[in-house]
Amino acid sequence: MAGKPKKEKQEGITVKKLENFSEWYTQIITKTEFVDYTMVSGGLAFRPDGYYAWEAVQRATDALFKDTGIINVYFPMLIPEKLLNKEKEHVEGFNPEVAWVTHTGDSKLDERLAVRPTSETIMYDSYSKWVRSWRDLPMRFNQWNSVIRWEFKHPTPLLRSREFLWNEGHTVFATREDAEAERDVILRIYELITRDYLAIAGVTGKKTDKEKFAGAEASYSIEHLLPDGLVVQGPAFHFDGQRFAKAFDITFIDKDEERKYVYQNTFAISTRNLGVMIATHGDDKGLVIPPRIARIQIVIIPIYNNENRNSVMAEAEKIRAKLNSKFRVFLDDNDAYSPGWKFNEWELKGVPLRIEIGEKELKSGEVVAVRRDTGDKTRIKLDRLEAGMGELLNEIHNNLYASAKKHLEANTHHAATFDELKRILKERGGIVQAHWCGNVQCEDKVKELTGAKISNMPFDKQGHGSDGKCVYCGNASKYVANFAKSY
RNA sequence: GGGGCUGUACGCUAACCUGGUAGACUACUAGCUUUGGGAGCUAGUCGUCCGAGUUCAAAUCUCGGCAGCCCCA
Numbered sequence: 055m056a057g058k059p060k061k062e063k064q065e066g067i068t069v070k071k072l073e074n075f076s077e078w079y080t081q082i083i084t085k086t087e088f089v090d091y092t093m094v095s096g097g098l099a100f101r102p103d104g105y106y107a108w109e110a111v112q113r114a115t116d117a118l119f120k121d122t123g124i125i126n127v128y129f130p131m132l133i134p135e136k137l138l139n140k141e142k143e144h145v146e147g148f149n150p151e152v153a154w155v156t157h158t159g160d161s162k163l164d165e166r167l168a169v170r171p172t173s174e175t176i177m178y179d180s181y182s183k184w185v186r187s188w189r190d191l192p193m194r195f196n197q198w199n200s201v202i203r204w205e206f207k208h209p210t211p212l213l214r215s216r217e218f219l220w221n222e223g224h225t226v227f228a229t230r231e232d233a234e235a236e237r238d239v240i241l242r243i244y245e246l247i248t249r250d251y252l253a254i255a256g257v258t259g260k261k262t263d264k265e266k267f268a269g270a271e272a273s274y275s276i277e278h279l280l281p282d283g284l285v286v287q288g289p290a291f292h293f294d295g296q297r298f299a300k301a302f303d304i305t306f307i308d309k310d311e312e313r314k315y316v317y318q319n320t321f322a323i324s325t326r327n328l329g330v331m332i333a334t335h336g337d338d339k340g341l342v343i344p345p346r347i348a349r350i351q352i353v354i355i356p357i358y359n360n361e362n363r364n365s366v367m368a369e370a371e372k373i374r375a376k377l378n379s380k381f382r383v384f385l386d387d388n389d390a391y392s393p394g395w396k397f398n399e400w401e402l403k404g405v406p407l408r409i410e411i412g413e414k415e416l417k418s419g420e421v422v423a424v425r426r427d428t429g430d431k432t433r434i435k436l437d438r439l440e441a442g443m444g445e446l447l448n449e450i451h452n453n454l455y456a457s458a459k460k461h462l463e464a465n466t467h468h469a470a471t472f473d474e475l476k477r478i479l480k481e482r483g484g485i486v487q488a489h490w491c492g493n494v495q496c497e498d499k500v501k502e503l504t505g506a507k508i509s510n511m512p513f514d515k516q517g518h519g520s521d522g523k524c525v526y527c528g529n530a531s532k533y534v535a536n537f538a539k540s541y
Numbered sequence: 542g543g544g545g546c547u548g549u550a551c552g553c554u555a556a557c558c559u560g561g562u563a564g565a566c567u568a569c570u571a572g573c574u575u576u577g578g579g580a581g582c583u584a585g586u587c588g589u590c591c592g593a594g595u596u597c598a599a600a601u602c603u604c605g606g607c608a609g610c611c612c613c614a
Binding site: 206359391398422487505 | 552553564575577580
């Protein structure tokens, strides 16, 4: 019997992810209390779950950086205009998005100050003083901060915010070889973070000259595919060569007593990746937070009535205490809500694992564990509670990553001709892999005719098809490129 | 870069066209009651995005700003 139609549940997500992705994303962002809008357009408040996730990414990344010898520093948020203008390509790339401080109180500043869109210029001015000898190198510094890029496009929480949190690594080397050798070390760290913490898949590769970072000699990135078929850039690594060294006069006396310019790298991972994580894993019930970045990994829901309330609560508290040393666990003992209400609430907020404990479990010496990713219920004996929880959390992580990878692979297509490229982009979206001659004219033309850019040139595809022909001009192809519409 | 839509309480919405006491649901607070997939009763708290204009009178009409969303390049 069907019963009365349920009234609209206003706390829940009311649109389907695959039917209306952007509306779904907006609801997910606000209703799950992960982050919230503020009075500043494009400026977000990170609520406890959101900030915890960022801290988890930050902690893990920072530890890996430190293992490789990178050291943390901190530089001012404000950059004098004359510094920002020193490297031509760099300033041209960022100028439209720079926010300026022009006044203190009512008096105008003699020289206006940029709110950092990135910190190359303020850092490298100091680097020019600090680097003197080959003995000072390599100098591998990093800072954790926020930057402001005043995008004119409409901001989207996390994916396109005007202020975002990130790391910016800025390293200095004596030789080109040393600098270039750092690339794979850093990209491997970022691959590990996205895979083992955020549980998202990506394509690592080289950016085209057209799409590289303003001021860099070469850029590399991990690109992610969103559920709506758009590609968004994730962590990035830039080889700056000697461009900034020459603009900022960063030199050293080498062993051979010659004065030489240094070689530099820049690299970053940002809170945008949390947006990718949300978009990738969330479903029609709400968020799904991968266990390693979840503020609450396990929520315990006691199920009792007036007769057994005390015994159930006592057992629930015992379980909480037992798990507390190994996991981030929360016992929801709020008496004002029914178990059903709590199930929905914690599913909305994306807690990876739920434990149900009631009369039945008291008798059998078990708990019911429910996975957020699959909804599967399993019974776990109390004597192997901790081991069981650990296993389930790992399985959840692995399953989330596997499904992200599957989505990426299922939406990566190949095209041999331009017509094919165009048709796939139009009909199916996603990533289309095709040969490319390396000329910007072809890159521009494809963008003009299809709206797709080259997100990057995946490392693992280069060199395997050197006999290919450019998908646009038909000349001999040097590269395999990923074409996609981008966020 | 261009075009469009929308702002009323935490949220969703009524009153707007035709200016005249801001109302319902939800949430929140208290009490009772209930508790294995968003239970019920009673009472209470909270609101017209901001600024100007028109008017005796503005949530309502006009203009500007701010914010959010969508489409195209």
